[in-house]
Amino acid sequence: MSEWKKICLVTDIPVLGSRRVARANGVDVAVFRNDQDGVFALLDRCPHKGGPLSQGIVFGTSVACPLHNWTIGLADGCARAPDEGCTPKFSVKVTDGSVFLDSEELASHAIDLLAPVAGPGQKTAITSEAWVDLDQQHQCQHGA
Ligand code: FES
Numbered sequence: 847m848s849e850w851k852k853i854c855l856v857t858d859i860p861v862l863g864s865r866r867v868a869r870a871n872g873v874d875v876a877v878f879r880n881d882q883d884g885v886f887a888l889l890d891r892c893p894h895k896g897g898p899l900s901q902g903i904v905f906g907t908s909v910a911c912p913l914h915n916w917t918i919g920l921a922d923g924c925a926r927a928p929d930e931g932c933t934p935k936f937s938v939k940v941t942d943g944s945v946f947l948d949s950e951e952l953a954s955h956a957i958d959l960l961a962p963v964a965g966p967g968q969k970t971a972i973t974s975e976a977w978v979d980l981d982q983q984h985q986c987q988h989g990a
Contacts (some may be wrong), residue, residue: 850939857943859985862904866890867947872957875936876900877945878909878920881906885945886920887938889956893918893931896962934959 859865859879866874867887876890876899884907908917908926917926919951924932934956937986939946 848937849949851928851949851952853877853945853947855941855943856885856945857884857887859945864902864904866900867952868945869957871953872955873959873961874900875947875952877938877947878904878918880904880907884920885938885940887908887936887947888918888920889922889934889936889959891933891959891961893925893933894918894929899933916966 853867854865854877856879859877861879861883862881864876864878866876868874872889874890876888878886878888878900880886881961886907888899888909889896892899892911894911894914896918898913899909899911899918901912902909902918903912904920907920909920910917916929917935918924921935922932923935936951937948938956948973
């Protein structure tokens with residue numbers, strides 16, 4: 847049975863943007879919001895060469911990777927043809943304007959996939975589950 851962890855409010859995520867959730871192990875999770883207030887969660891790692899999808903441009907139910915402009919579906923994490931490959935998706939629930947992720951998935955899902963070795967998505971250490979703004983200027987802890 848899933849244990850849902852409150853991450854933030856929907857309104858904490860920019861429309862047509864994203865926020866990242868850092869994990870104790872593994873690559874961050876990118877949580878996206880589209881212009882219909884749909885919320886989606888994917889591993890912050892493009893299936894092409896590991897680009898940071900959290901820094902991509904959201905449109906409809908897709909995000910354009912900032913590195914080579916592949917289009918990745920937010921609902922399934924898969925590249926749109928003619929490109930191929932998928933990035934892991936995460937369960938997300940929105941209740942009363944709050945965004946929840948599955949605690950077990952956060953702890954264990956896709957932790958074997960590494961961050962890219964170069965480029966803007968590189969991270970050298972992920973030590974907390976802090977909620978991190980892209981520009982690193984604000985941080986909002988879980989449950990805030
Ligand atoms: S790394 Fe995303 S399109 Fe190349």
